[in-house]
Amino acid sequence: MISIKNISKWYGDFQVLTDCSADIKKGEVVVVCGPSGSGKSTLIKCVNALEPFQKGEIIFDGTSVGLPDTDLPKLRSKIGMVFQNFELFPHLSIIENLMLAQQRVLNRSSDEARSKGMQLLDRVGLSAQAAKFPGQLSGGQQQRVAIARALAMNPIAMLFDEPTSALDPEMVNEVLDVMTELAREGMTMMCVTHEMGFARRVANRVIFMDGGRIEEDCSKEDFFGTPRGERAQHFLSKILQH
Amino acid sequence: MISIKNISKWYGDFQVLTDCSADIKKGEVVVVCGPSGSGKSTLIKCVNALEPFQKGEIIFDGTSVGLPDTDLPKLRSKIGMVFQNFELFPHLSIIENLMLAQQRVLNRSSDEARSKGMQLLDRVGLSAQAAKFPGQLSGGQQQRVAIARALAMNPIAMLFDEPTSALDPEMVNEVLDVMTELAREGMTMMCVTHEMGFARRVANRVIFMDGGRIEEDCSKEDFFGTPRGERAQHFLSKILQH
Amino acid sequence: QELSGTLKKIKDSGVIVLGHRDSSIPFSYLANDSKPIGYSADLSSKIVDAIKQELKMPNLTVRYNLVTSQTRIPLVQNGTVDFECGSTTNNLERQKQVAFSLGIFEIGTRLLVRKDSPYKDFADLAGKNVVTTAGTTSERILKKMNDEKKMGMNIISAKDHGESFLMLESGRAVAFMMDDALLAGEMAKAKKPSDWAIVGKSQSNEIYGCMMRKDDPAFKKVVDNALASTFKSGEVNTIYKRWFLSPVPPKGLNLNFPMSDELKQLIANPTDKSAEQM
Amino acid sequence: MNYHWDWGVFFKPTGIGTEIYLHWFITGLGWTIALALCSWIIALSLGTIIGVARTLPGHFLSRIAAAYVALFRNVPLLVQLFIWYFMVPDYLPENLQTWFKQDLNPATSAFISTIICLGLFTAARVAEQVRTGIQALSKGQTNAALALGLSLPQLYKDVLLPQAFRIIIPPMTSEFLNVFKNSSVASLIGLMELLAQTKQTAEFTANLFEAFTLATLIYFTLNMSLMLLMRWVEKRVQVPGLIALGGK
Amino acid sequence: MDFSNIIPALPSMMEGLWVTVKLTIMAVIGGVAIGTLLALARLSKNSLLANLAGFYVNYFRSIPLLLVITWFYFMVPFIIGWVTGTNRPIGALTSCLIAFMLFEAAYFCEIVRAGIQSIGKGQINAAYALGMNYRQAMQLIILPQAFRKMMPLLLQQSIILFQDTSLVYAVGIMDFLNTARSRGDIIGQPHEFLLFAGLIYFLISFSASTLVTRLNKRLSV
Numbered sequence A, B: 001m002i003s004i005k006n007i008s009k010w011y012g013d014f015q016v017l018t019d020c021s022a023d024i025k026k027g028e029v030v031v032v033c034g035p036s037g038s039g040k041s042t043l044i045k046c047v048n049a050l051e052p053f054q055k056g057e058i059i060f061d062g063t064s065v066g067l068p069d070t071d072l073p074k075l076r077s078k079i080g081m082v083f084q085n086f087e088l089f090p091h092l093s094i095i096e097n098l099m100l101a102q103q104r105v106l107n108r109s110s111d112e113a114r115s116k117g118m119q120l121l122d123r124v125g126l127s128a129q130a131a132k133f134p135g136q137l138s139g140g141q142q143q144r145v146a147i148a149r150a151l152a153m154n155p156i157a158m159l160f161d162e163p164t165s166a167l168d169p170e171m172v173n174e175v176l177d178v179m180t181e182l183a184r185e186g187m188t189m190m191c192v193t194h195e196m197g198f199a200r201r202v203a204n205r206v207i208f209m210d211g212g213r214i215e216e217d218c219s220k221e222d223f224f225g226t227p228r229g230e231r232a233q234h235f236l237s238k239i240l241q242h
Numbered sequence C: 001q002e003l004s005g006t007l008k009k010i011k012d013s014g015v016i017v018l019g020h021r022d023s024s025i026p027f028s029y030l031a032n033d034s035k036p037i038g039y040s041a042d043l044s045s046k047i048v049d050a051i052k053q054e055l056k057m058p059n060l061t062v063r064y065n066l067v068t069s070q071t072r073i074p075l076v077q078n079g080t081v082d083f084e085c086g087s088t089t090n091n092l093e094r095q096k097q098v099a100f101s102l103g104i105f106e107i108g109t110r111l112l113v114r115k116d117s118p119y120k121d122f123a124d125l126a127g128k129n130v131v132t133t134a135g136t137t138s139e140r141i142l143k144k145m146n147d148e149k150k151m152g153m154n155i156i157s158a159k160d161h162g163e164s165f166l167m168l169e170s171g172r173a174v175a176f177m178m179d180d181a182l183l184a185g186e187m188a189k190a191k192k193p194s195d196w197a198i199v200g201k202s203q204s205n206e207i208y209g210c211m212m213r214k215d216d217p218a219f220k221k222v223v224d225n226a227l228a229s230t231f232k233s234g235e236v237n238t239i240y241k242r243w244f245l246s247p248v249p250p251k252g253l254n255l256n257f258p259m260s261d262e263l264k265q266l267i268a269n270p271t272d273k274s275a276e277q278m
Numbered sequence D: 001m002n003y004h005w006d007w008g009v010f011f012k013p014t015g016i017g018t019e020i021y022l023h024w025f026i027t028g029l030g031w032t033i034a035l036a037l038c039s040w041i042i043a044l045s046l047g048t049i050i051g052v053a054r055t056l057p058g059h060f061l062s063r064i065a066a067a068y069v070a071l072f073r074n075v076p077l078l079v080q081l082f083i084w085y086f087m088v089p090d091y092l093p094e095n096l097q098t099w100f101k102q103d104l105n106p107a108t109s110a111f112i113s114t115i116i117c118l119g120l121f122t123a124a125r126v127a128e129q130v131r132t133g134i135q136a137l138s139k140g141q142t143n144a145a146l147a148l149g150l151s152l153p154q155l156y157k158d159v160l161l162p163q164a165f166r167i168i169i170p171p172m173t174s175e176f177l178n179v180f181k182n183s184s185v186a187s188l189i190g191l192m193e194l195l196a197q198t199k200q201t202a203e204f205t206a207n208l209f210e211a212f213t214l215a216t217l218i219y220f221t222l223n224m225s226l227m228l229l230m231r232w233v234e235k236r237v238q239v240p241g242l243i244a245l246g247g248k
Numbered sequence E: 001m002d003f004s005n006i007i008p009a010l011p012s013m014m015e016g017l018w019v020t021v022k023l024t025i026m027a028v029i030g031g032v033a034i035g036t037l038l039a040l041a042r043l044s045k046n047s048l049l050a051n052l053a054g055f056y057v058n059y060f061r062s063i064p065l066l067l068v069i070t071w072f073y074f075m076v077p078f079i080i081g082w083v084t085g086t087n088r089p090i091g092a093l094t095s096c097l098i099a100f101m102l103f104e105a106a107y108f109c110e111i112v113r114a115g116i117q118s119i120g121k122g123q124i125n126a127a128y129a130l131g132m133n134y135r136q137a138m139q140l141i142i143l144p145q146a147f148r149k150m151m152p153l154l155l156q157q158s159i160i161l162f163q164d165t166s167l168v169y170a171v172g173i174m175d176f177l178n179t180a181r182s183r184g185d186i187i188g189q190p191h192e193f194l195l196f197a198g199l200i201y202f203l204i205s206f207s208a209s210t211l212v213t214r215l216n217k218r219l220s221v
């Protein structure tokens, strides 16, 4: 479903991504990890063209992402994305956050958008908060709303960029639970996260990045089991300490 | 030398200090500790009249601090003070920091002030940095300069308000060493600090404050040895954990 | 016949914009509300009536636009106002930029001074502060005189006649050079008119006209005809009497400024020539 | 439209003496610069005093300073100018009045009125900047200076103001530029500064496009050069190792 | 001083005040609209557009408003005449209004730009990720938030603009100040009318800025 082929990207002179390739099949859950600055966020943003790239190709659901004539809004509406800092729209109420793109992008009627929205809020356990504003919710609640907002577009794949790293520890699980459930239901997912427990539980594959390169791309069993490259080992030992 | 008699102080309705009394003799080193917000900084600032107080009296070297006709600049120039955030003057070079008050307050000539300044910088091991600006020094170095700046006025007593708590751990000792040496030479000192090692090594007495009151005022042996009030015990146990 | 130029513009937009002054007493000035009054203002209503008739537009909207001595010519040129009737001198230099109607008044440029002051003529003004209004013929005459005769006057160019008079009244200048009729108008407004006197030898004789855009003969013809018939019917004498020989707002003072022979001459034989051309 | 373009107009004689129109612009620019610099000196010194007064907590001077700022910031500059030029002189004592109105060259008296007006007007804005700058400094700096025995005036002169002024160089630059632009109001009381000369040239020559284009160019160049000058000043007074002084 | 003569002049002064207020409101609306477009241009990836907008802002910020007013007063009717080829009457007020809008747009542009930049990149990414296009993201997500943040600054600038409208005196538009001056002059009491005008300006802009300060405090908590 997502096929990343030899992507390279530069910021000015600085190369952030070097020749990255990966394939994510329908229904697969892939966890991306690696040290800070290794290019994880950049890679995942390339998938829905939030960041342009200079070399290589990304094919999503049969469409090449980087071509100038690609209908980006349409493509992006098929890919849900969840950000580290939630990025709810603070000037809109929770339910309006869920309705806006449905109405403007998918041209759903207000009633349709609202019932879809309420249904998803229900699913993440927040239907009671529909009329509140994002600023009135805890971080964990906001992130669940953000997931619901992405799901409201009926995406065929989801991207997560460290969805739990801005949360207080006691809220991490409520978000991971929602994600786990989503994975169980067969959603195609690409998650940047350092939550190795989550990776162990639900990932099919783990991609390890360092210095802009994909250093490892293997099944979860291989990643946590057999010996690997030195840097990945070092990284894992540091992560698992906690 | 410093005699604090029944001081009370309010910020609006809020009472910060309640009936505090203490006596510090010439050559004594007194450590003040207590939980955050207990009024330690406020008390120490009352001594050189940086904070006014509404009730009680403080006599420093025979002069009553709170009277309206006290010559405050003269009084203050006899009391050196060192702050948590160093408070060097960032627009002046290190040596100018040391010279400014000597020239303006003590009317020393520029040469005299400079040679005194260099001598003190030498003493704190920083004569090589004389021409630099505060922003170019590490925290530990800045704090040593701040001590030198206070000493340049030939104070007869020194006040320290958590001089090491804004420092990275590896720099704490370089500052404590300077303070220890100072104490050994017989300087009268009143130090707000949580460095219990320092207190054990050089203090004559320890004052424990809580909720704006002086809860304990006893010799260092008593403070660290025999049982005391419940709150002081609790505080000490938390402090000594680290 | 096909309309063109200003007439077409007025017809198309249904609006005519008149340029007026705010302190050219008693020609065109504001006294109590935002509609200008005065001798020239009355003549412009005659012109407007004629235009209404010509265009068969009895409900033509009339808009007023305040102009100053400095702004009036560009504003006529650039179309902000359609014609201006105030206290504007018709001269050759201005004819290069705008067109003038038949002459409507004739003046001489003189001085206003305090009655008890020692200044009786231009020659007395050497080294003194003298005020005049920016953008007027008097300003140029005064500057030229100052330069040529090396008089060392300090010339203040005020924004309008009201401000010029304020300078004189508050003692910043010892004399105010301007058209004699306008000086009489300023006196009529003064706190004590009897304190002031118009003195000095007239430095130039000038004929006022209404200004409009150049090269628009159709419009000029309507304007000129309207004036000519007002002159011929003698109606102009009533208007003259109203503004120069009766009490006028705001103070209700009478200017007592009888019609000069030159003006009588002008009314008898209307012309759009400037004084220099006669 | 009957408009006669003529870019050579600036080199034509004005008809008064031997001047050409370009001379008018140069004289005008001279007045503009003189006005701005004199007003700025007033604004900077008075503004600093008022700004400092506003930071004296609870002091009655602080109230007076606040009232000053409120008054001078909420009345249009032009109204203030008219008051200083048309009104205030009438209330001077008799002999001073005669001197001001009659003995002084009218250009000089208009100049004096304008720099007082513009100086006091800008002082209110400068005061706000100075206050912001001082308040951006930590309370600790004040404590440290006082603890060393510095007096209140010494505290401001040696410790607070040198730091505050460095912080507020960018907003002060724009106030400085504003003085140049605002000095054009002097044209409305007959002072022949740049804008007045432009208008007069436009009126005399009937080439108003050319006149105004030249004036715009002069102002633009003046502004850009002053901006570069202030950048240079900012660099000159930069303290090494102090990057984010303003960020405190 | 005798202020009693002001009372009969009040109706015409109100007319003048109305001109001032009208001018302020329309200039603010136009200025903010143009300023927003300029801000978007300044922030656009198209460097030609960004530079042009940058030049525009620098240009208008370096010349005096009074010069712009005077120049536009003479120029606008010419330009409109040339462009449209017709002779539609352009009132003096319209010329001034255009001058104010174009001039203030440069100042509003900087405020709006700062406002937009204060909204994190994450918000626009989130909007894009939901499939919105640039226009939708700006209109629905970024601008509503940006305007909320910059409201106090916009209002402050509008108060300055309110005071600056008095400069139309230079071209003889009968706004509040000019009416007061002209009335005072004809009655022979220029001082009284001038002080009265100053007082009214003060009351209006002082109460407006007090309100803005309150709003500012409310928004910052």
Ligand SMILES: Nc1ncnc2c1ncn2[C@@H]1O[C@H](COP(=O)(O)OP(=O)(O)OP(=O)(O)O)[C@@H](O)[C@H]1O
Binding pocket: A011, A014, A016, A034, A035, A036, A037, A038, A039, A040, A041, A042, A043
């Ligand atoms: N707009 C930008 N301009 C220049 N460099 C950038 C930009 N954005 C990111 N970078 C650089 O690109 C590199 C990769 O950034 P990226 O955000 O993808 O890392 P990451 O793996 O997501 O790190 P983290 O775990 O901290 O989120 C970093 O070195 C970063 O400094």
Ligand SMILES: Nc1ncnc2c1ncn2[C@@H]1O[C@H](COP(=O)(O)OP(=O)(O)OP(=O)(O)O)[C@@H](O)[C@H]1O
Binding pocket: B011, B014, B016, B034, B035, B036, B037, B038, B039, B040, B041, B042, B043
């Ligand atoms: N300017 C002020 N206005 C009102 N209350 C104040 C002010 N300064 C301090 N306080 C309050 O006074 C109390 C004592 O403050 P103080 O700074 O003396 O505590 P402290 O013991 O030094 O604490 P810390 O260890 O955090 O430095 C605190 O509750 C504080 O909130």
Ligand SMILES: N[C@@H](CCC(=O)O)C(=O)O
Binding pocket: C024, C069, C086, C087, C088, C089, C133, C135, C136, C137, C138, C179, C206
């Ligand atoms: N008649 C003179 C002065 C009158 C005026 O400007 O009002 C002129 O046209 O220049």
Ligand SMILES: [Mg+2]
Binding pocket: A040, A041, A042, A161, A162
């Ligand atoms: Mg990242």
Ligand SMILES: [Mg+2]
Binding pocket: B040, B041, B042, B161, B162
């Ligand atoms: Mg403290």
